[in-house]
Amino acid sequence: MTQAGIDPTRFAPLSPPPRLLLGPGPSPVHPRVLQALAAPTIGHLDPAFLALMDELQSLLRALFRTENELTFAVSGTGSAGMEACLVNVLEPGDRVVVGENGVFGGRMAEIATRLGCDVVRVSVPFGQALDPDAIAAALGTGKTKLLAVVHAETSTGVLQSIPELTRLARDAGALSLVDCVTSLGGVPVEIDEWGVDLAYSGTQKCLSCPPGLAPVTFSPRAVAVLRARRSKVSSWYLDASMLLQYWGRERVYHHTAPINMLYALREAALLLFEEGLPAVHARHRLHHRALSAGLQALGLELPVAEAVRIPQLNTVRIPQLDTGRSPQAQLDGELRGALLREHGIEIGGGLGAMKGRVWRIGLMGHGARRESVERVLDALERELGRAGAGITAGRALPAARAIWESEER
Numbered sequence: 005m006t007q008a009g010i011d012p013t014r015f016a017p018l019s020p021p022p023r024l025l026l027g028p029g030p031s032p033v034h035p036r037v038l039q040a041l042a043a044p045t046i047g048h049l050d051p052a053f054l055a056l057m058d059e060l061q062s063l064l065r066a067l068f069r070t071e072n073e074l075t076f077a078v079s080g081t082g083s084a085g086m087e088a089c090l091v092n093v094l095e096p097g098d099r100v101v102v103g104e105n106g107v108f109g110g111r112m113a114e115i116a117t118r119l120g121c122d123v124v125r126v127s128v129p130f131g132q133a134l135d136p137d138a139i140a141a142a143l144g145t146g147k148t149k150l151l152a153v154v155h156a157e158t159s160t161g162v163l164q165s166i167p168e169l170t171r172l173a174r175d176a177g178a179l180s181l182v183d184c185v186t187s188l189g190g191v192p193v194e195i196d197e198w199g200v201d202l203a204y205s206g207t208q209k210c211l212s213c214p215p216g217l218a219p220v221t222f223s224p225r226a227v228a229v230l231r232a233r234r235s236k237v238s239s240w241y242l243d244a245s246m247l248l249q250y251w252g253r254e255r256v257y258h259h260t261a262p263i264n265m266l267y268a269l270r271e272a273a274l275l276l277f278e279e280g281l282p283a284v285h286a287r288h289r290l291h292h293r294a295l296s297a298g299l300q301a302l303g304l305e306l307p308v309a310e311a312v313r314i315p316q317l318n319t320v321r322i323p324q325l326d327t328g329r330s331p332q333a334q335l336d337g338e339l340r341g342a343l344l345r346e347h348g349i350e351i352g353g354g355l356g357a358m359k360g361r362v363w364r365i366g367l368m369g370h371g372a373r374r375e376s377v378e379r380v381l382d383a384l385e386r387e388l389g390r391a392g393a394g395i396t397a398g399r400a401l402p403a404a405r406a407i408w409e410s411e412e413r
């Protein structure tokens with residue numbers, strides 16, 4: 005018998021089931037990234053590790069398309085990146101305008117509220133893009149500290165056009181903050197060209213990495229605001245002025261960096277540059293078009309307007325069965341369960357207002373491949389047919405193939 009009733013021999017060796025991750029994240033991790041994770045851990049102040057941090061910073065600047073000095077990886081998931089951006093530039097009483105067209109805009113508003121800010125939410129129904137006129141009206145002139153918006157709203161599948169919003173923020177004398185968690189590595193992100201002041205991302209969406217790090221970048225304007233604060237940053241762990249002393253020249257210990265996750269992110273970024281960012285974006289667009297064609301050939305509806313769809317996150321309306329109680333919500337659970345059990349495929353359900361009404365199919369990073377599209381279309385066709393959902397059989401894969409073939413020609 006062993007400690008506290010634990011008998012280690014009764015635990016099976018670690019063996020996660022094989023899964024094709026086609027939900028809203030985490031997404032499939034590239035084998036080279038998994039290999040990098042398994043490299044020997046070295047010290048967080050080892051000169052070899054410090055050199056790796058420098059490399060990672062230049063890779064992240066190139067990924068964000070920025071010259072921002074203050075560009076690094078926060079130890080934590082995407083939400084830690086969100087909180088790091090907000091907590092460093094906001095002080096109690098500051099006025100913040102948040103564009104809210106999904107769950108993640110709402111999360112930014114919640115964090116800013118906890119920081120004691122005067123938060124103005126500019127909302128549109130989930131599934132739509134923000135209205136620039138409403139944002140301009142909310143910003144006013146010279147009274148707003150920050151405009152916060154989400155580039156790719158993973159909760160709804162809507163891609164937001166950013167340049168017009170950052171221009172409005174600048175005209176109003178406000179900083180701009182953009183959530184790039186699902187966009188970075190899937191669609192073009194142009195931090196400097198668009199005039200974005202603060203941005204954050206996460207590793208488990210389009211970067212083909214496990215969750216655990218949040219790349220962030222602060223413009224010189226954002227750094228000036230950080231330096232001019234009247235009060236200390238209310239979070240010790242996320243205080244960028246202290247983190248900068250570790251990531252910058254001083255190399256002062258702040259917290260122990262998650263060494264192996266930094267190896268993984270470095271490898272993941274290298275993979276993106278080996279393929280080339282334009283080719284990576286084109287790959288996401290191509291497989292999105294193939295998946296959309298297949299879903300529509302099945303008779304399924306894509307509720308987000310075509311012009312604002314996120315290629316890497318496809319929202320699908322759950323079909324109505326004409327039997328049973330709350331049939332949409334019932335089919336939701338049953339079908340996602342069957343995909344996972346019978347096919348080893350994970351897709352996402354709806355979040356917030358869209359719960360029980362939509363599925364979210366992610367084609368992110370290493371998951372944006374032909375095999376993913378073929379497998380999920382085949383599995384959906386079988387399981388929807390079995391559930392009696394009145395779909396059109398035999399047409400989905402040919403529709404997807406027609407897209408791939410038109411690209412090859």
Ligand SMILES: *Cc1c(COP(=O)(O)O)cnc(C)c1O
Nearest residue numbers: 081082083108156158185186206
């Ligand atoms: C996933 C996601 C987040 C949160 O990231 P976590 O890694 O789950 O903390 C924030 N914003 C968007 C748009 C996301 O998709």
